[in-house]
Amino acid sequence: MGFLTDDEIAALRPAQEAMFRSPIPTQVVSSDEFAPVPQTAQQREVEARIIAMADELGGHQGLDRRRFLTTASxxxxxxxxxxxxxxxVFGVNRAEAAEPDRAAARAAGLRDQFIMDVHTHYLREDTRLMGFVEMRKAVGRAGWNPALNPQEQSIESLMYANWFKEVFLDSDTKVxxxxxxxxxxxxxxFLTNEMKFNARRRINEAAGTRRAMSHAIFTPGQPGWMEQVERAIEELKPDSFKGYTIGDNTNKNLAQWPWRLDDEKLLYPFYERLLKAGHDIVCVHKGLFPPSIEARFPHLRPYATVDDVGKAAKDWPRMRFVIYHSAYRFAGGGTAEQGLEQFDRTGRVEWTSDLADIPAKYGVSNVYGDLGQxxxxxxxxxxxLAAALMGTLV
Structure with a gap:
């Protein structure tokens, strides 16, 4: 089920008709979860320039536009x-676009770099979460990834076999x-902790080396949650633990147990147990909570920010806190334009700038930001905005 009405959907053009098939997206599309932002004037100009360069440079290389745009050039x-x-903003020069050998040489030079993806997901075989299939179809329709034929996407595309293929066979990911x-x-x-453990073991045994790691998800406040932590420590031996401070991120309307990292009664015994067991990394989902989501779930906003990170980090200097998404707020229903406008006006971006302030404000060096999303x-x-965020964090 999506969040757009029939009238809103009727007002949209199919992505496969509206989108130019560029190596880099030049327009936002909808997955039936939010109304897409119209293509901006800058995006139209980028698209026009890509088309012009593809026709000119592709012609010189004996390639039509579509074929040229699939190459490194x-x-x-x-x-x-x-x-x-x-x-x-980007470190590229026109010679790489005009001369295939230069583009190929650069690609070859990056071929052996170490790539570790610290945030991968796939879905369990009995999942009910069918909305992700529509997201994947939207990417295929948009032409962002031509391999994703929207007619062929199914829930099986989001399960283990295809996840393994895309991560380890179709990409340069090492771990x-x-x-x-x-x-x-x-x-x-998405997966139980046992499912993640079994997949990690299966991959590493087959590879004969350590190619997969796994989280154990912890859920403060839920009945029996510390017993599950204990079982993970003793039996599953995860590489680190991960939690969602808003509780149920999948069904926010049902979230009964949001929590804070600096809750001394609820969380501090957990940190103590982890350190005793030799674990010193806690990964935490933060951000991805734009104003449109806040309007629907205002009671969860205090748990989506980083207001609780500094004290916890100061009180537990031996624990490393990895903040997923660097608490960036404007994804998942917001827009990059909102973030850029805020940065141009204030020099800050919610809540990533707040995260970057924590080391100096609290005198700590055990807080880290994840950059994927x-x-x-x-x-x-x-x-x-991407450059501003990188500069803010670095």
């Missing part, structure tokens, strides 16, 4: 076009961490 041309519109998300409804967990959500829409 085509990717370079797209970044050149973005630099022309947004300013010199992947299997994560997940909890729910107040047991059947709506935050980078993906801003780079192709407002690269100036």
């Amino acid at each position: 085509g990717m370079a041309a797209a970044f050149v076009a973005m630099n022309d519109v947004y300013g010199p 992947a961490l299997i994560s997940g998300a909890p729910s107040d409804l047991p059947q709506d967990w 935050i980078f993906a959500q801003t780079t192709v829409v407002q690269p100036r």
Whole structure:
């Protein structure tokens, strides 16, 4: 089920008709969860420049537009076009777009770099969470990933076999961490902790080396949660623990047990137990809570911010706190334009700037920011915002 009305859907054009098939997206599409932002004037200019360069440079290389845009030179041309519109944000030059050998040499030079994906998901075989299939179809219809034929996507595309193929066979990923998300409804967990453990063991035994890691999800406040932590420590031996301070991120309307990192009664015994067992990493989902989501679930906002991180980090200096998404607020229903407008006006971006302030404010060095979603959500829409966020965090 989506969140758009029939009238709203009727007012939209199908993505496969509206989208230009660029190596880098030049327009936002909807997954039937939110009304897409219209293509901006800057995005239209980027698109026009990509088309012009593809026709010119592709012709010189004996390639039509579509074929050129699938090459390394085509990717370079797209970044050149973005630099022309947004300013010199990306490290690319026109020679890479014009000369295939240069583009290929750069790609080859990056081939052996170590890539670890610390935030991967797939769904359990008995999942009820069918909305992710529609998201995947939307990506295919948009042409962002031509391999995702929207007619062929099914829930099986989001399960173990295809996850393994895409992470370890179709990409340059060397090590992947299997994560997940909890729910107040047991059947709506992406994966149980046992499922993650079994997948990690299966992969590493087959590889003969450590290619997979796994989280154990912890759920403060839920009945029996510390018993589950104890079982994870003793039997599953996860590589780290991960939690969601808003509780049930999948079904926010059902979230009964939000929590804070600095809750001395609820969380501090947990940290003590982890350290005693030799674990010193706690990963925490923060952010992805734009104003549109806050309007629907205002009671969860205090748990989505980073107001609780500093005290916990100061009180537990031996514990490392990894804040997923760097608490960036404006994804998942917000827009990069909101973030950029806020940065241009104030020099700050909720709640990533607050996260970056914590080390100096609290005198700590055990707080870290994850970049996956935050980078993906801003780079192709407002690269100036992506640069601002990277500068803020670094």
